[in-house]
Amino acid sequence: MHPIQRYLKSRLFVHCFHYQKNLYRSETTMTVRDALNLALDEELAKDEKVFIMGEEVAQYDGAYKVTKGLWKKYGDKRLIDTPITEAGFCGIAIGAALGGLKPICEFMTYNFSMQAIDRVVNGAAKSLYMSAGRYSVPIVFRGPNGNGKGLAAQHSQCFAAWYMHVPGLKVMSPCTCEDYRGSLKAAVRDPDPVVILESELLYNVKFPLTNEALDANFTIPIGKAKIEKTGKHITLISHGQATLYTIKAAEMLAGEGIEAEVINLRSLRPLDWDTVFKSIEKTHKLMTVELGWPRCGVGAEIVATIMENPVFFQLDAPAVRCTGVDVPMPYSEKIEHDCTPKETHIVEFAKKVCGTSI
Numbered sequence: 001m002h003p004i005q006r007y008l009k010s011r012l013f014v015h016c017f018h019y020q021k022n023l024y025r026s027e028t029t030m031t032v033r034d035a036l037n038l039a040l041d042e043e044l045a046k047d048e049k050v051f052i053m054g055e056e057v058a059q060y061d062g063a064y065k066v067t068k069g070l071w072k073k074y075g076d077k078r079l080i081d082t083p084i085t086e087a088g089f090c091g092i093a094i095g096a097a098l099g100g101l102k103p104i105c106e107f108m109t110y111n112f113s114m115q116a117i118d119r120v121v122n123g124a125a126k127s128l129y130m131s132a133g134r135y136s137v138p139i140v141f142r143g144p145n146g147n148g149k150g151l152a153a154q155h156s157q158c159f160a161a162w163y164m165h166v167p168g169l170k171v172m173s174p175c176t177c178e179d180y181r182g183s184l185k186a187a188v189r190d191p192d193p194v195v196i197l198e199s200e201l202l203y204n205v206k207f208p209l210t211n212e213a214l215d216a217n218f219t220i221p222i223g224k225a226k227i228e229k230t231g232k233h234i235t236l237i238s239h240g241q242a243t244l245y246t247i248k249a250a251e252m253l254a255g256e257g258i259e260a261e262v263i264n265l266r267s268l269r270p271l272d273w274d275t276v277f278k279s280i281e282k283t284h285k286l287m288t289v290e291l292g293w294p295r296c297g298v299g300a301e302i303v304a305t306i307m308e309n310p311v312f313f314q315l316d317a318p319a320v321r322c323t324g325v326d327v328p329m330p331y332s333e334k335i336e337h338d339c340t341p342k343e344t345h346i347v348e349f350a351k352k353v354c355g356t357s358i
Contacts, residue, residue: 028208028209028210028211028214029206029207029208029209030177030206030207030209031177031203031204031205031206032176032177032180032198032199032202032203032204032205032207033064033065033066033203033204035177035178035180035181035207035209036066036180036181036184036198037065037066037067037068037069037070038181039180039181039184039185039188040052040066040067040070040104040184041069041070041073042185042216043104043184043185043188043189044070044073044074044078046216047102047188049100049101049102050078050101050102050103050104050188051077051078051079051080051096051101051102051103051104052067052070052078052079052080052103052104052106053079053080053082053089053092053093053103053104053105053106054080054081054082054089054105054106054107054108054143055081055082055083055084055089055106055108056081056108057071057079057080057081057106058070058071058076058079058080058081059071059081060081062106063108064144064200064203066106066203067079067106085115086107086112086113086115086116087115087116087118087119089105090105090113090116090119090120090123090141091116091119091123093105093139094119094123094124094127094137094139097124097136097137097138097139097193098127098135098137102138102139102140102188103139103140104139104140104142104188105139105140105141105142106142106143107141107142107143108143108144109143109144109145109148109155109200110143110144110145110146110157110159110197111154111155111156111157111159113141113143113159120141120163120166120169120193120195121166121169123137124137124139124141124168124169124193125137125166125167125168125169125193126168127168128168128192129167129168136191136192137192137193138190138191138192138193139193139194140184140187140188140193140194140196141193141194141195141196142184142187142195142196142198143196143198144198144199144200144203145158145159145160145173145197145198145199145240146158146197146199146200146240146241146291146292147201147291147329147336147339147340148200148201149200149201149333149336150331150332150333150336151329151331152329152330152331153328153329153330153331156329156336157292157329158197158290158291158292158293158324159197159292160173160197160239160240160268160290160292160297160298161292161293161296161297161298161300161301163195163197163268163269164268164269164298164301166269168192168193169192169193169194169195169269170187170190170192170193170194170195170222170223170267170269170270171194171195171197171267171268171269172186172187172194172195172196172197172222172266172267172268173196173197173239173240173265173266173267173268174196174198174240174266175202175239175240175241175243175244175264175266176207176264177206177207177208177209177213178207178209178210178213178220179220179226179264179266180198181209181213181218182213182218182219182220183196183220183222183266183267184196185218185219185220186219186220186221186222187222189219190222194222197240197268199240199241201241202241220266220267222267222270223267223270223271223272224266224267224272224275225263225264225265225266225267225271225272225275225276226263226264226266227261227262227263227264227275227279228243228246228247228262228263228264229247229250229251229260229261229262230259230261231250231254231258231259231260231261231262231283232259232261232282232283233258233259233260233283233285233354234253234258234260234261234283234285234286234287234350234353234354235260235261235263235276235279235280235282235283235285235286235287236249236250236260236261236262236263236287236288236289236346236350237263237265237276237286237287237288237289237299237302238262238263238264238265238288238289238290239264239265239266239268239290239298240290240291241291242289242290242291242340242341243262243264243289245289245341245342245343245346246262246289246343246346247262248343249289249343249344249346249347249350250262252343252347253347253350253351256351258350258351258354260350261279261282261283263275263276263279265298268298271302273305276302276306277309277311280306280311280314280315281311281314284314284315284316284317285315285316285317285319285353285354286302286303286306286315286319286320286353287319287320287321287322287346287349287350287353288302288303288319288320288321288322288323289322289323289341289346290321290322290323290324290341291323291324291340291341292323292324293323293324293326294321294323294324294326295326297321297323299321299322299323300321302319303319303321306319317353317354317355318353319353320349320352320353322341322345322346322349323341324339324340324341325338325339325340327339
């Protein structure tokens with residue numbers, strides 16, 4: 001097993017798995033990959049207008065095996081392998097959505113979505129507005145976002161802030177199996193274009209699922225965050241894979257007498273400001289955690305919005321952002337590991353915010 005994989009399995013994700021298991025008190029576990037596969041299977045069966053398009057999604061079962069078995073079950077019309085041309089197949093998918101179908105467009109990585117950025121922003125996101133509400137674009141864009149393992153600078157960027165910036169898009173950044181399953185099903189059923197930012201490093205991680213989450217009609221409301229851990233001394237806001245490091249950090253802080261409240265955003269656009277504001281009113285301290293770059297990031301938007309609202313006066317200390325390092329991602333996996341926040345970094349930052357005022 002690779003050292004990075006060993007770290008993820010033994011130190012962080014296994015710990016978070018047990019945390020979630022105690023939280024849900026459920027013996028049903030599933031990998032993120034299987035949770036996505038099951039959700040796709042159910043939505044394909046539920047609505048004949050739904051189809052999947054992307055590189056290697058059909059006969060090869062998907063680059064990450066998320067679509068495993070679906071081509072054999074549903075055939076060539078529902079799962080379509082495309083050439084390596086994101087601008088091309090993304091444009092075709094948007095045209096299909098305008099024509100009344102419900103495409104799920106898979107990017108092998110969101111780094112490659114830059115090849116289709118004009119289609120996503122100027123095609124999918126703006127059509128409803130520019131047609132005066134006549135033409136909606138019910139399309140889902142999904143695939144892994146951010147760093148993998150040793151993929152170097154051009155394959156490891158987090159595009160959460162990029163897509164969060166665009167009006168007309170809805171943007172999801174799930175963490176647990178429940179998040180992934182509920183986000184995907186909600187996105188497929190939504191009339192607007194939805195971007196789902198996944199994590200390659202989470203695909204093989206297991207989480208428990210409640211009976212409610214396993215229901216075929218289970219969805220997560222787009223725009224609704226989840227409080228993963230309650231606390232009274234500091235609010236920690238995160239999304240995606242970074243949420244697991246944040247939960248671990250909160251448990252470490254608890255051992256030092258600091259009770260942190262952890263908010264798993266799940267949805268970045270729209271963002272659940274109500275949950276964020278109420279938490280700040282309780283804890284009076286705020287820190288954001290993300291794996292992306294610091295400049296114009298998700299945390300920057302949250303802090304700026306707090307500054308512009310009355311809840312700012314509830315803060316007893318300046319808000320702090322804990323982010324990835326402001327450099328292109330190194331190819332070396334050992335250096336890569338240190339370029340994004342881990343639980344030790346989060347603990348260090350949080351203790352500085354809290355100081356001695358708890």
